[in-house]
Amino acid sequence: MFSNNSNFVQGVDTAFVLILGISIFFLILLTTIMIVFVIKYNKKRHSKAVQIKDSSTLEIVWTTIPLILVLVMFYFGWRGFLPMRQVPDDAMQVKAIGQMWKWTFVYPGNKQSDSLLLPINKAVKMNLFSKDVIHGFSIPDFRVKEDVVPGKNNYTWFIPGKFGNYDLYCSAYCGLSHSYMLALVRIVPEEEFNKWLASLPLKKADDNNEGFKILDKNGCFSCHSMDGRKIVGPSFKGLYGSTHEVITNGTTRKITVDDLYLETSVYDPDKDVVAGYPPGMMKSYKGLIKEKDMPKVIEYFKTLKAQ
Amino acid sequence: MDNNGSHITEYKVLIRILFILLLCTFITIEITSFDLAAFTVTAALLIAGFKSYLVLSYFMHLKYESLLLRILVSMVFLLFFVIVLITFIDYSFR
Amino acid sequence: MSEHNTHIDEHRDDEASKLGMWLFIFTELLLFGGLFLVYSIFRAQYPANFHESSLELSVTIGVINTVVLLFSSMTIAMSITAIQKKNKKLTLALIGVTILMAFIFLVNKYFEWGHKFEHGLYPGSELMQLLERGHHLYFSLYFFMTGLHALHIVIGMVLLVIAYVKVNKGSIKHDKFVFLENGALYWHLVDLIWIFLFPLLYLIS
Amino acid sequence: MNNNEHISFLEHQGKYKGIFAWIFATDHKRIAFLYMYAIAAFFLVGAILGLLMRFELIAPGETIIKPQTYNGLFTVHGIIMIFMVVIPGLSAVFGNFFLPILIGAKDVSFPKLNNFSWWLFMFGSALAIATQLLKSGSPDTGWTFYAPYSTTTGTSVILATTAAFILGFSSILTGLNFIVTVHRMRAPGMRFFNMPLFPWSIYATAWIQLLATPVVGITLIMLIAERLFGIGFFNPDLGGDPVLFQHLFWIYSHPAVYIMILPAMGVITEIIPTFCQKRVYGYKAIALSSLAIAGVGFLVWGHHMYTSGMSEQARWFFSLLTFIVAVPSAIKVFNWITTMYKGSIDLKPPFIFALAFIFLFMIGGLTGLILGSVATDIQVHDTSFIVAHFHYIIFGGMGFAFFAAIHYWLPKMYGKMYNFKIANISAVSLFIGFNLLYFPQFIIGIQGMPRRYFDYFPKFQWAQVISTIGGVILVSAVILMIYNLIMGVRKGAKASANPWNGTTLEWQIPSPPSLENFDSAPIVKENPYDYN
């Protein structure tokens, strides 16, 4: 009856249709009665109201019936949900890392990817991990949604049941680019998946660098790449020690990137605006990146040599 | 809620209550110096509950107030207790 | 205040004022309730750390403050008995003692906090950030809860000082003492909260 | 009562003149007006922000504003609408004006406190609006202020939370005042079960205001302390727990939704019997269901957190209770409709608004059932389905009840009558615009369109366009309605003391009432809705 995108569609949609059905029934029933009364007992036709007495039986009846109905709804809702918490032991474990504002998926063997490729008909457990604020791991087509809460090991799981591409959204509001925190989910045959997995690069080693962690935590990499690509702001690759033009108070001048320049760029980004970029895009990180952490950040910049 | 002939609590009674309260305080200190695991917190809270009962009834004259007010006060404490309990349904099972 | 609402003042309703005060006390109870909820959750998560941290507090100071507050609670309750018995002098003396007790409590608290501050232990300090998680939470709660409580002590003191002045002027008297009664109720609230704060913060095993 | 010597409270000369006669007023009726004008102004500001969002969403990508502006918009829109419009809305305006009159009192118990509440309200609102003017920019956390985002963002969160705290304090004092008034100021002979049902609903609401608001108050202070001192309660790096913030927030904010809807239900319960000329059906059931909603409403907050990683036990517990709290609402709907049975129905504007209320409230409430069930909430949580649910129930519910109330009571408040024809037109176009605006959001919500999204996939655009059109219709209808009301007040015909032939106490006194409401002792009836 329902689509077969994942193993949860059946349970969720059953509950949905049941509750929606009862709701629509009551909505139509009550609205019709209301309209009929308004027409039938209109002042013109029915000039004298008939005072009727309260009936306890009636009150009890229309308390009990909704009560029973809502208990039925509760039961179906609960039954549709329960399997979402019962992860099979043999599920493949994938770690989903949410950070402002991108997703990273870490597969067994410490392989990492930006999009979520999965083999069909195989249970996968998503271990949800956040580096900064709360994000939401949501794949509507699979009826899967769970918040990615920092400091808390949330999880969710599912068995994809149909080939194709699906959208993964960040459902929990997480700041500036919340609506761009998307990822692609691709369901492929098992062999294709294995081939793809083997070709994935290993997770970067930068993770243990203190400076990297600070930048990562503050979401710098959503605008600055480390590989020379231009995203929103200039790339960090080879930045330290390089010379280029900036606009200070409307006048263009040449600078060499040193400790002091980096510090002003972070704490007062609109003071020296890199030529070719609009001012006001980057906000000040004063207070967010502590002064005492600046040396670590600068050390990290020094490691990003332009080979 | 009509008690215009306000009740007068005698000094003696108040002194006696203070005495019991002080006694309870020292019992609490004694009890918590033993390690009775979870029971210590329970005991300390029970005694604190008893103490607040005394303060409410005698110092705050609740004993002589209308039934309505007494019910309201107990409802407020009950509400808080239930909220804590429900929150723990989340925390103790995860 | 203005003429056109004098009709309100014709109608004096002490029961209403008292009920109003009780309702306000309910609000205050739930305000602290939120903090107690946070406390109970973190204590359940970090029992050992809470125990170790609580050893940093001086039980002696805590006990002294408890005794001071309980005593003041009694004196303010007595002041109501005194005013009902038309004993103005004793009423004033009892309110005075209560205010004095409140002052002693604050002085004590000042030294207690001051001691911590000297060791660099205060909200937002470098040392606090370095503490282990449970310890950090404990001290945050400690400062937050006792700080809010101390703020209530100050408010209570102000109320009592006003009551003192009013008794002195004679506008609070044996058949019109609801202001004093409300001030006293507020003061008992402060005591009530301390009854729980003391074992929860100072006596953790 | 001789009309010649009647001096209405509006004409009454007090100690202060001009504007001071208003802003220092302690008369509950004047304070009600003060609230009403302030709230109408805030409503307008909030609505404009809402409309700006709609124009931004008309097409994917950036249309008129930047993402950061958008995030500020829905936050401030939410804060204004929730804390400055709907929470004080009915209870501070119509509660203030009619609660004392309906129970036969001269005023509320603490008139000066009542004035002070209004000043607090204005102060808090001023702070909330000031967040717009700061250099750090308007807060961008959503009205829910979820940690840890709210503890790290560089925007003016502290000012916004302080504003919310002060507004909460004002709300507490209003609630306190009303509870004492109901207990102490009822006319001689009026017992609880002789009270009309609007005072009942205000009474139940007041308890929620009194007991739930302090919890959010302390939570917001904790959030401020977190930002200032890093106390760590909500910061996982320091051992804290972000989900704890959600618990604390919703312990208040779920009961708060009943602060919004209970007075609305009370208003509807007053209007229906009047226009059916028939005693209200199931008086006791309606009165007690208000208390039931207020009571059980305290225990269901977790249904906003089904995906936060709560324990399974907590999820089913909250789901079960959520379903149970829906039943008293159902009882009310059944009783309203039964009241119409064999009535003598007069289709005047207030009644048309009331009918629209019932319909929209049913849609909002019934979709609430979909959210209450854990499995289906997983699908639609944090999507525009939620946005549709609460606009239906807040704007369609509380908002339409407000419109119904103003059309019902305006003749009493100003002693003037508005034009019925224009009122009917505005009611119908409001209804159409409203459904166009919010119904499509249900559909794309089910398909996965997340909320608080500045940008979206083109597959959702059709609905967003319909919504925007609906929004424009809605706003035009509101402007028409307000125009009609203002013209009514300024140039309308004089209204009689009892234009709708109502039975409750406010219709026994002249329009507008005199300063002390009742020049002679009110006649208290056994049944407030006695049409025999």
Ligand code: HEA
């Ligand atoms: C006035 C405000 C108001 C009211 C009254 C309600 C009423 C209800 N709400 Fe709503 N709700 C909000 C305002 C309100 N809500 C807001 C603002 C949010 C979003 C907050 C945010 O995240 O920003 C929200 C979000 C929200 C959620 C969280 C969704 C999520 O984020 O995932 C849930 C989940 O359970 C929910 C459920 C309900 C239910 C079950 C009711 C019930 O009380 C409804 C009862 C009414 C009826 C049932 C209809 C009438 C009855 C009949 C027609 C008879 C037939 C009935 C039966 C057979 C039972 N609401």
Ligand code: HEA
């Ligand atoms: C009472 C509550 C209320 C009301 C009335 C409205 C009204 C409107 N809202 Fe709502 N909205 C919220 C409460 C409300 N909103 C909340 C709480 C949120 C969540 C915020 C968050 O996510 O944090 C939200 C979020 C929200 C979003 C979702 C943002 C997102 O998730 O991306 C959108 C999108 O279009 C929207 C649109 C609108 C529009 C177009 C209007 C209006 O423009 C509709 C037109 C209304 C009018 C025209 C009324 C005019 C009234 C007067 C002029 C006063 C009359 C007064 C008297 C006569 C006394 N709102």
Ligand code: CUA
């Ligand atoms: Cu990440 Cu929203």
Ligand SMILES: [Cu+2]
């Ligand atoms: Cu809710």
